[in-house]
Amino acid sequence: MARDMGTGDFSRSWGALLAAVAAIPGEDFGRPSGCRGWLVRDLVCHLVIDAQDVLITLVTPAGTAPTADATTYWDLVDPPTGDDPLDALIPRLAAAYGDPALLRFHLDDVGSAAGRAAGLADPAALVSTKDKVLTAGDYLAAYVLEWTLHHLDLIAHLPSAPQPPAGTLTAARAALERIAGAPFPAELSDTDALLLGTGRRTPTADETAALGGLTARLPLILG
Numbered sequence: 001m002a003r004d005m006g007t008g009d010f011s012r013s014w015g016a017l018l019a020a021v022a023a024i025p026g027e028d029f030g031r032p033s034g035c036r037g038w039l040v041r042d043l044v045c046h047l048v049i050d051a052q053d054v055l056i057t058l059v060t061p062a063g064t065a066p067t068a069d070a071t072t073y074w075d076l077v078d079p080p081t082g083d084d085p086l087d088a089l090i091p092r093l094a095a096a097y098g099d100p101a102l103l104r105f106h107l108d109d110v111g112s113a114a115g116r117a118a119g120l121a122d123p124a125a126l127v128s129t130k131d132k133v134l135t136a137g138d139y140l141a142a143y144v145l146e147w148t149l150h151h152l153d154l155i156a157h158l159p160s161a162p163q164p165p166a167g168t169l170t171a172a173r174a175a176l177e178r179i180a181g182a183p184f185p186a187e188l189s190d191t192d193a194l195l196l197g198t199g200r201r202t203p204t205a206d207e208t209a210a211l212g213g214l215t216a217r218l219p220l221i222l223g
Contacts, residue, residue: 010118010140013147013168017047018111020154020162026100034156034200036080038091041103043153045094048107049086050146051114053129057139058117062128069134070141071178077223079199141175145222148172149194156200169194179220185210198222 021044029041038046080087097103123137134142148164149172155161164172169190176197177183184193187210195201196211199219208215 007118007121007123007137007140009144009168009171010147011115012165013144013151013172014111014115014118016162016165016168017147017151017154018108018115020151021047021104021107024104024154024158024161028158029100029103031157034153035150038153039094040154040158041094041097041100042091043150044103044107045097046090047150048103048110049090050143050150051107051110054114054143055110055117057127057129058121058136060128062126062133064126064133066126066134066138068132068138070138070175073130073132073134073139073142074145074179074222075130076179077221079219079221144168145172145175149198149200149222152191152194152200163191166190176220179222180214180217182214182217184214185212 024040029039029044031040032038033040033043035043035046094103097106118140121136121140123135123140125136126133127136127139129139148168151164155163163169173184173190173193176194180197184197185207188196188207192201192207196203196207197218197220199221203211203215211218
């Protein structure tokens, strides 16, 4: 695998997400996000934990053959009920920061380190996470979908905020189509395919008709 496979789209999607968070005024941290039940500040706190997970995984070598790739890294799970202890912890932890500037600083600090680690990673190296073994390149490629979805979550109620890069939207859509095992209708934009495919938006009647048999498999909740 070439060194920029996985890491290029990872860096673009993560860099765009960090820049979007940095540009959000402090007063908007109290607005709703696209993650049901979470404010913008809660989502940003979740991104801190995600960045920590990236750092941990990239320094957790595996000594066995891969058991997953960028597609099978993701498990399909039931929609969140609010009972998960970590999901319940996030809003309390986010609120404990008080000043949004402190939360923004922590994400920039840990997030920048995660970005540097991704850039230095050998894509062929085997790493372990979630009881799975995969190459670092596949692991980083899997996170392009995570970053792009959370970028859309971040700006769901902030219409003037910067959108995810077009290239990473396309890459994320392709990843979700591999998980779904079928393409989304060509008439759907990449953003709409991602929002509809993961249940972040309810399809219109026309969209339901266009989705056809794929509707029965939606939403795809990733865990």
